Amino acid sequence: DAKTTQPTSMDCAEGRAANLPCNHSTISGNEYVYWYRQIHSQGPQYIIHGLKNNETNEMASLIITEDRKSSTLILPHATLRDTAVYYCIAFNAGNNRKLIWGLGTSLGVNP
Amino acid sequence: NAGVMQNPRHLVRRRGQEARLRCSPMKGHSHVYWYRQLPEEGLKFMVYLQKENIIDESGMPKERFSAEFPKEGPSILRIQQVVRGDSAAYFCASSPARLAGRQGLVETQYFGPGTRLLVL
Numbered sequence: 528d529a530k531t532t533q534p535t536s537m538d539c540a541e542g543r544a545a546n547l548p549c550n551h552s553t554i555s556g557n558e559y560v561y562w563y564r565q566i567h568s569q570g571p572q573y574i575i576h577g578l579k580n581n582e583t584n585e586m587a588s589l590i591i592t593e594d595r596k597s598s599t600l601i602l603p604h605a606t607l608r609d610t611a612v613y614y615c616i617a618f619n620a621g622n623n624r625k626l627i628w629g630l631g632t633s634l635g636v637n638p
Numbered sequence: 639n640a641g642v643m644q645n646p647r648h649l650v651r652r653r654g655q656e657a658r659l660r661c662s663p664m665k666g667h668s669h670v671y672w673y674r675q676l677p678e679e680g681l682k683f684m685v686y687l688q689k690e691n692i693i694d695e696s697g698m699p700k701e702r703f704s705a706e707f708p709k710e711g712p713s714i715l716r717i718q719q720v721v722r723g724d725s726a727a728y729f730c731a732s733s734p735a736r737l738a739g740r741q742g743l744v745e746t747q748y749f750g751p752g753t754r755l756l757v758l
Binding site for chain 2: 561563569570571572573576614624625626627628629630631
């Protein structure tokens with residue numbers, strides 16, 4: 528599985544967009560980009576995933592560069608409840624179904 | 639539509655005792671995964687099971703740990719003769735069988751709330 532790199536921490540003002548970057552320069556063609564978040568002491572929560580195209584759902588948008596070497600998760604209007612650790616994972620949808628977790632980005636949303 | 643359920647949420651054991659952690663997958667999901675999270679660390683894959691089969695246990699310690707997902711009932715992660723180093727949060731995830739979606743094959747894993755094991 529491709530390794531991903533993310534900034535250790537970021538801050539965002541409440542009500543503003545939070546843009547969380549992720550580098551996955553060694554991603555292979557059959558690996559999806561998945562985003563999860565973990566609010567303190569809770570189980571990881573699925574946010575969004577994509578392969579090549581940009582994706583949007585009720586929680587967030589995912590922008591993947593054309594060469595697929597990096598992506599950005601966008602929370603359009605961050606709230607205090609979005610304070611969490613955000614994990615970007617390159618996931619192979621084949622037989623190897625392990626999610627390989629890094630340390631993620633700790634997002635602080637400030638009032 | 640209930641999500642992944644885990645119990646107990648908190649478990650305290652003394653060294654040498656056994657710990658049994660249960661996971662009920664989401665309705666319609668036939669694949670279960672167990673992950674462990676040590677304090678201040680990311681999650682680490684332990685084992686992947688389908689009904690009555692262990693598919694990948696490469697992340698599970700060779701001794702004292704076992705997992706099962708019987709035909710009926712929840713998946714069980716068992717830790718025998720617990721030691722202090724087993725203290726961690728144990729998360730279960732489930733996914734449906736591989737589905738063909740708009741983006742091709744997709745197998746999103748959905749997580750339960752976890753069991754926090756404390757070994758005294």
